[in-house]
Amino acid sequence: MSSSTATTRARDHLGVTRLTGRALTSWLHGLPGVDRVGCDARAAALGTRSIKTTAKAWAIDTAISMVDLTTLEGADTHGKVRSLCAKARVPDPSDPSTPQVAAVCVYNDLVPVAIDALRGTDIHVAAVATAFPSGRASLQVKLADTRDAVQAGAHEIDMVIDRGAFLSGRYLDVFDEIAAIKGACDRPESEGGPAHLKVILETGELATYDNVRRASFLAMLAGADFIKTSTGKVSPAATLPVTLIMLEAVRDWRDQTGEMIGVKPAGGIRTSKDAIKYLVTVSETAGEDWLDPARFRFGASSLLNDLILQRHKLRTGAYSGADYVTID
Known part of the structure; x- marks a missing residue:
């Protein structure tokens, strides 16, 4: 979708x-406010739901299938990415029934390595772009960063919004940048078609729940395919109340437009227990249509190990030692 198409649609x-900054401000500030106390209470209540054995087994397999297995370190090597891709393909070598993950997420210069290592699978390669994690670069640099990843074959682009512009109330600047990056995700069908755009809000820097709601709607208006909580480099990262707000936003957006936008909490989700809390929140807030890797993801690295250990415990009745899984 081109910038002009996004503007016309908006x-x-x-x-x-x-489309002006004043019009966007009026629209965003006209959204219903978030009751912080009520939101926190609702998220806490959802987090206490009891999950029985059969449902737990389904939830663990579903969570594994939703993982974006991630390595985003300056010391990443070709070998580390290949090792991560091998784990993405076969999460538990002792149990071939274990689902594959949804995607492997890397820096854009490592996209060709991941593409090669995942050839023949349905696992996507996601690339972080737009001067991740700070987002502090010119639009020209961000566009070049995105196009580089798309041309290398990335199926998904994880971009970061300009939080400074958003917090300054320069909503039109944020809209224009997202729309431009969305345009840079275009690719001919013969080369795999457009890359999906995941827009990182970096909710830990947005200060208020109302800002989380506004940023969610702004990203969707500009063409996001997914809205994502965090880079994982800022604390706090993903939280259940923030994810609840974003799930309400995508639910309301579908009611208004008919479009289904995905949600991706990222950072700090490390245990199966936590992942199940998120799945319950998805089901109770957005609905079962979002219980699919095409609509919900976990941005994680260590989460997969705990999911594998819990899956093995359900299958065998015994806990395995830490050496049952690889250390990533």
Whole structure:
């Protein structure tokens, strides 16, 4: 989708003849406010739901299939990426029934390595772009960063919004940048078609729940395929209340437009127990249509190990030692 198409669509949605910063501000600040106490209480209540054995087995397999297995370190090597891809393909070598993960997420210069290592599978390669994690670069640099990853074959692009612009109320700047990056994700069908755009809000820096809701709607208006909580480099990263707000946003967006946008909490989700809390929240908030890797993901590295250990415990009745899984 081109920037002009995004602008036209936004004008139609807002009911204005010209998309301006004032129009966006009026629309975003006209969204219902978030009751922080109520949101926290709702998330806490959902986190206490009891999950029985059969449902737990399904939830663990579903969570594994939703993992974006991630390595985003300056010391990443070709060998580390290949090792991660091998784990993505076969998470538990002792049990071939274990689902594969949804994607492997790497820096864009390592996309060709991941593409080669995952050839013949349905596992996607996601690339972080747009001067991840700070987002502090010119639009020209961000576009070049995105195009480089798309041309290398990335199926998904994880971009970061300009939090400084958002917090300054320069919503049109944020909209224009997301729309431009969305345009840079275009690719001919003969080369795999457009890459999906996951827009990272970096919710830990947005200060208020109202800002999380506004940033979610702004990203969707500009063309996001997914909205994502965090880079994993800022604390706090993903939290259940913030994810609840984002799930409410995508639910409401579908009611308004008919479009289904995905949600990806990332950072700090390390245990099966935590992952199941998120799945319960997805089901109770957005609905079962989002209980699919095409609509919900976990950005994680260590989470997969705990899911494998818990899956093995359900299958055998005994806990395995830490050496049962690889250390990533």
